[in-house]
Amino acid sequence: MKMGKVQSSMYGLCLVSSIALNLLFLRNLYYEGVGVGGKWKKLSWSQRAAAEAEAVAAVSCSGHGRAYLDGLLVDGYPVCECHNCFGGPDCSVLSPDCPADADGGDPLFLEPFWIQHAASSAILVAGWHRMSYTFDGKTTISKELEKSIRRVHSVAKNAITDGRYIVFGVGSTQLLNAAVYALSPENSSSPAKVVAATPYFPVYEIQTEYFRSVDFKFQGDANLWKNRSMDANVSMIEFVTSPNNPDCQLNKAVLEGPSVKTIHDRAYYWPHFTAIPAPADDDLMIFTISKLTGHAGSRFGWALVKDETVYQRMLQYIQTSELGVSRDTQLRAAKLLKVVLDGDEREIFEFSYKAMSERWEKLRTTLSMLRGRFSIQEIPPQFCTFFQQVRGPSPAYAWLKCEREEDEDCYAVLRAANIIGRKGTRFGVNNRHVRLSLLRSQNDFELLLNRLRKLVSEEDGAKIM
Amino acid sequence: MKMGKVQSSMYGLCLVSSIALNLLFLRNLYYEGVGVGGKWKKLSWSQRAAAEAEAVAAVSCSGHGRAYLDGLLVDGYPVCECHNCFGGPDCSVLSPDCPADADGGDPLFLEPFWIQHAASSAILVAGWHRMSYTFDGKTTISKELEKSIRRVHSVAKNAITDGRYIVFGVGSTQLLNAAVYALSPENSSSPAKVVAATPYFPVYEIQTEYFRSVDFKFQGDANLWKNRSMDANVSMIEFVTSPNNPDCQLNKAVLEGPSVKTIHDRAYYWPHFTAIPAPADDDLMIFTISKLTGHAGSRFGWALVKDETVYQRMLQYIQTSELGVSRDTQLRAAKLLKVVLDGDEREIFEFSYKAMSERWEKLRTTLSMLRGRFSIQEIPPQFCTFFQQVRGPSPAYAWLKCEREEDEDCYAVLRAANIIGRKGTRFGVNNRHVRLSLLRSQNDFELLLNRLRKLVSEEDGAKIM
Numbered sequence: 010m011k012m013g014k015v016q017s018s019m020y021g022l023c024l025v026s027s028i029a030l031n032l033l034f035l036r037n038l039y040y041e042g043v044g045v046g047g048k049w050k051k052l053s054w055s056q057r058a059a060a061e062a063e064a065v066a067a068v069s070c071s072g073h074g075r076a077y078l079d080g081l082l083v084d085g086y087p088v089c090e091c092h093n094c095f096g097g098p099d100c101s102v103l104s105p106d107c108p109a110d111a112d113g114g115d116p117l118f119l120e121p122f123w124i125q126h127a128a129s130s131a132i133l134v135a136g137w138h139r140m141s142y143t144f145d146g147k148t149t150i151s152k153e154l155e156k157s158i159r160r161v162h163s164v165a166k167n168a169i170t171d172g173r174y175i176v177f178g179v180g181s182t183q184l185l186n187a188a189v190y191a192l193s194p195e196n197s198s199s200p201a202k203v204v205a206a207t208p209y210f211p212v213y214e215i216q217t218e219y220f221r222s223v224d225f226k227f228q229g230d231a232n233l234w235k236n237r238s239m240d241a242n243v244s245m246i247e248f249v250t251s252p253n254n255p256d257c258q259l260n261k262a263v264l265e266g267p268s269v270k271t272i273h274d275r276a277y278y279w280p281h282f283t284a285i286p287a288p289a290d291d292d293l294m295i296f297t298i299s300k301l302t303g304h305a306g307s308r309f310g311w312a313l314v315k316d317e318t319v320y321q322r323m324l325q326y327i328q329t330s331e332l333g334v335s336r337d338t339q340l341r342a343a344k345l346l347k348v349v350l351d352g353d354e355r356e357i358f359e360f361s362y363k364a365m366s367e368r369w370e371k372l373r374t375t376l377s378m379l380r381g382r383f384s385i386q387e388i389p390p391q392f393c394t395f396f397q398q399v400r401g402p403s404p405a406y407a408w409l410k411c412e413r414e415e416d417e418d419c420y421a422v423l424r425a426a427n428i429i430g431r432k433g434t435r436f437g438v439n440n441r442h443v444r445l446s447l448l449r450s451q452n453d454f455e456l457l458l459n460r461l462r463k464l465v466s467e468e469d470g471a472k473i474m
Numbered sequence: 475m476k477m478g479k480v481q482s483s484m485y486g487l488c489l490v491s492s493i494a495l496n497l498l499f500l501r502n503l504y505y506e507g508v509g510v511g512g513k514w515k516k517l518s519w520s521q522r523a524a525a526e527a528e529a530v531a532a533v534s535c536s537g538h539g540r541a542y543l544d545g546l547l548v549d550g551y552p553v554c555e556c557h558n559c560f561g562g563p564d565c566s567v568l569s570p571d572c573p574a575d576a577d578g579g580d581p582l583f584l585e586p587f588w589i590q591h592a593a594s595s596a597i598l599v600a601g602w603h604r605m606s607y608t609f610d611g612k613t614t615i616s617k618e619l620e621k622s623i624r625r626v627h628s629v630a631k632n633a634i635t636d637g638r639y640i641v642f643g644v645g646s647t648q649l650l651n652a653a654v655y656a657l658s659p660e661n662s663s664s665p666a667k668v669v670a671a672t673p674y675f676p677v678y679e680i681q682t683e684y685f686r687s688v689d690f691k692f693q694g695d696a697n698l699w700k701n702r703s704m705d706a707n708v709s710m711i712e713f714v715t716s717p718n719n720p721d722c723q724l725n726k727a728v729l730e731g732p733s734v735k736t737i738h739d740r741a742y743y744w745p746h747f748t749a750i751p752a753p754a755d756d757d758l759m760i761f762t763i764s765k766l767t768g769h770a771g772s773r774f775g776w777a778l779v780k781d782e783t784v785y786q787r788m789l790q791y792i793q794t795s796e797l798g799v800s801r802d803t804q805l806r807a808a809k810l811l812k813v814v815l816d817g818d819e820r821e822i823f824e825f826s827y828k829a830m831s832e833r834w835e836k837l838r839t840t841l842s843m844l845r846g847r848f849s850i851q852e853i854p855p856q857f858c859t860f861f862q863q864v865r866g867p868s869p870a871y872a873w874l875k876c877e878r879e880e881d882e883d884c885y886a887v888l889r890a891a892n893i894i895g896r897k898g899t900r901f902g903v904n905n906r907h908v909r910l911s912l913l914r915s916q917n918d919f920e921l922l923l924n925r926l927r928k929l930v931s932e933e934d935g936a937k938i939m
Binding site: 052053054055056057058059060061062063066075077078079080081082090093113114115116117119120123124126127128129130131132133134135136137138139140141142143144145146151152153154178179180182183186215216219220221222223224303304305306307308309325326329330331332333334335336337338339340341343344345348 | 517518519520521522523524525526527528531540542543544545546547555558578579580581582584585588589591592593594595596597598599600601602603604605606607608609610611616617618619643644645647648651680681684685686687688689768769770771772773774790791794795796797798799800801802803804805806808809810813
């Protein structure tokens with residue numbers, strides 16, 4: 010009897026534990042099985058891909074690198090790809106004399122945002138996903154993605170999309186050229202003159218010259234064509250970049266008149282990088298996911314186009330070049346924009362503005378200690394309709410000027426301080442200016458600050474001596 | 475005492491069941507947790523994306539359609555997108571008078587292969603995957619993908635890759651134009667003449683004319699330039715399509731000489747569509763994933779290039795146009811090729827050859843009953859180094875000819891029989907010919923056969939009367 014009692018209490022205890030464990034497993038199963046619309050569904054074929062992605066994400070690279078699903082393999086395992094200036098198997102080794110890279114516009118300041126939103130931003134692509142050339146036997150453009158793009162503009166209050174057509178391209182880069190083709194006259198005896206006000210983004214010139222079309226020709230600085238009596242038979246196409254790359258000013262068109270057409274490059278017109286005084290309402294506006302979500306590698310951009318003929322011609326460019334943008338990319342872009350539109354629809358803008366304005370402030374403070382040697386552009390505080398308040402600057406680039414008379418080659422001056430910027434001549438001006446990229450990874454930005462601070466301490470040291 | 479015994483047996487029974495249930499759950503957890511290299515890893519952030527993909531895949535569309543992750547939503551749920559001629563919420567309703575679509579080259583005959591390989595072909599893309607413009611601070615091309623491409627050619631024995639450079643493009647479509655730019659003379663007073671032997675793939679003409687470069691000009695049928703005394707200062711660029719689109723013959727270059735350069739469009743040079751007599755060894759060969767794995771929508775192609783200068787110029791085209799091909803697409807392509815290279819590395823070739831040769835046989839049998847009215851191209855059996863045996867035809871297209879004298883407009887003849895083909899004039903020849911696509915979905919192919927069989931029974935009916 011006593012034995013029986015002990016036995017049944019033990020049994021009871023074990024049973025309770027066992028049932029508790031069951032409930033735990035059951036909870037996990039349910040938790041794991043929550044599908045679209047909350048319906049329970051046990052995972053099967055997707056399991057392996059999910060496990061592969063998590064295993065790669067779990068590879069530790071010391072915060073100075075990352076392993077990727079399609080990264081280099083060593084013994085069949087993906088290994089760390091280290092950030093600039095870091096090395097070693099887990100990217101923990103900093104090369105002390107490695108130059109600070111402030112050259113390209115890689116928008117990696119946004120990477121932490123996506124790591125914070127891992128669950129909502131992941132997509133699982135089935136082997137049979139969108140194999141066809143078209144979505145519905147006709148178009149090469151995802152309707153759901155188009156809807157999300159319109160919604161994002163409406164939320165950010167940065168562009169009017171009502172009554173606009175949308176064209177997708179392989180990054181905004183491709184759409185720049187598509188727009189030039191679309192705006193050039195057909196079969197005219199004189200090619201359109203393509204211009205941009207200095208300092209301008211170098212790609213306009215490189216692309217326009219590369220394609221060597223009989224219908225257009227790059228003609229340099231738009232300011233040189235202002236107030237000149239223009240032949241009404243010659244079309245002018247002006248690139249207007251606003252905010253401008255490199256100096257982040259909210260440029261307006263320089264030229265006007267019936268023979269002038271404009272392409273508004275609005276890549277940086279997001280609350281991340283500028284106050285939004287009013288939604289842009291230009292005839293042809295170009296945007297890129299690279300400067301909205303930070304996914305430069307996805308190569309996805311879009312144009313908002315008012316005129317139907319121009320829209321049709323841009324579409325023809327994309328169809329003729331390549332039969333539309335990759336459906337894999339469109340799927341990913343749709344998911345990323347869905348995350349942008351999650352919750353109160355403000356999170357990514359607040360994250361980006363905070364990150365970029367803090368960087369600007371740190372740079373400005375450091376450079377103020379080098380006054381007389383360097384100056385940077387002024388960006389006045391301005392009312393932003395997105396934030397509904399006056400806000401300070403948060404530009405993507407610093408447009409640095411070497412002020413000392415002898416420092417004619419500003420790029421070389423910085424290079425001597427172990428900083429890589431982008432030369433002023435690349436933007437159609439002299440070498441007194443250098444563009445410093447502020448939207449790269451935290452590692453790159455900190456290295457840039459450290460190099461500048463070293464200059465400060467060297468100057469202080471020189472003063473004491 | 476008795477009560478205690480019953481109680482403890484009941485407890486015991488419950489405990490056994492409970493433990494068994496626990497073991498079952500545990501097994502599931504382990505099973506679910508098998509990650510890269512067999513290491514146990516519990517899923518967390520990837521769970522939701524996996525469940526979403528499975529929920530979409532589980533939407534039933536009667537085998538005549540499919541729901542997609544980025545498909546149209548009704549009340550927040552993805553709905554069926556029906557194949558051509560099918561409708562209703564679950565795509566079960568066939569429109570009886572709907573025309574059979576044998577027009578475009580959508581390679582959906584391969585869709586069932588990917589459904590069979592669901593687990594191995596899925597990828598989970600993390601929100602932070604490859605945000606940068608480059609892979610390693612330099613290139614825009616995945617090294618692992620490049621390795622897989624070389625391996626696939628070596629397995630299929632269809633092209634020599636040793637000592638070749640590889641350029642990626644947005645489908646082979648984009649690489650065609652990149653090749654024309656790369657092979658055209660720089661700053662010559664006379665533009666290169668671009669030609670292709672009729673019947674030729676229409677894109678060569680459309681693209682070359684669209685870009686209106688000062689450096690090249692489309693000049694029609696290559697045969698017209700044969701044996702003509704050519705100005706040594708004028709470059710000729712010949713597109714050689716082998717197997718040819720539309721007639722699937724293993725074409726060779728028509729022109730030769732020091733001023734002639736060739737672009738070999740090898741899109742269909744896979745065991746799927748032709749015997750492989752020997753690996754292709756041309757100077758510039760273009761391939762596309764569309765005709766290898768069936769993923770036309772991914773827009774991914776590659777060129778194998780012998781000459782370094784030509785390679786550099788093609789790379790410049792891709793960089794200038796768009797800064798490289800989407801990393802999302804490259805990730806997907808890498809995964810698909812990994813599946814192609816799984817196991818004995820033969821499965822997709824055997825699947826495709828079987829599917830295409832069966833379709834050809836069915837078409838030939840049906841058309842043999844319409845002799846005197848229609849004829850199709852002859853493709854002799856040939857030794858294939860991949861299959862190591864003589865094999866019969868399995869072309870991607872039928873190149874149909876209307877034989878009756880009055881049937882000058884063969885497209886209209888087929889259209890009257892409720893079949894949509896592609897007009898001969900699109901390929902630079904007269905309208906006696908029509909191209910019928912054989913690589914579309916099973917639904918499309920069966921509809922095509924049914925319409926032809928209907929013609930047979932009408933002819934039989936007419937004979938009896």
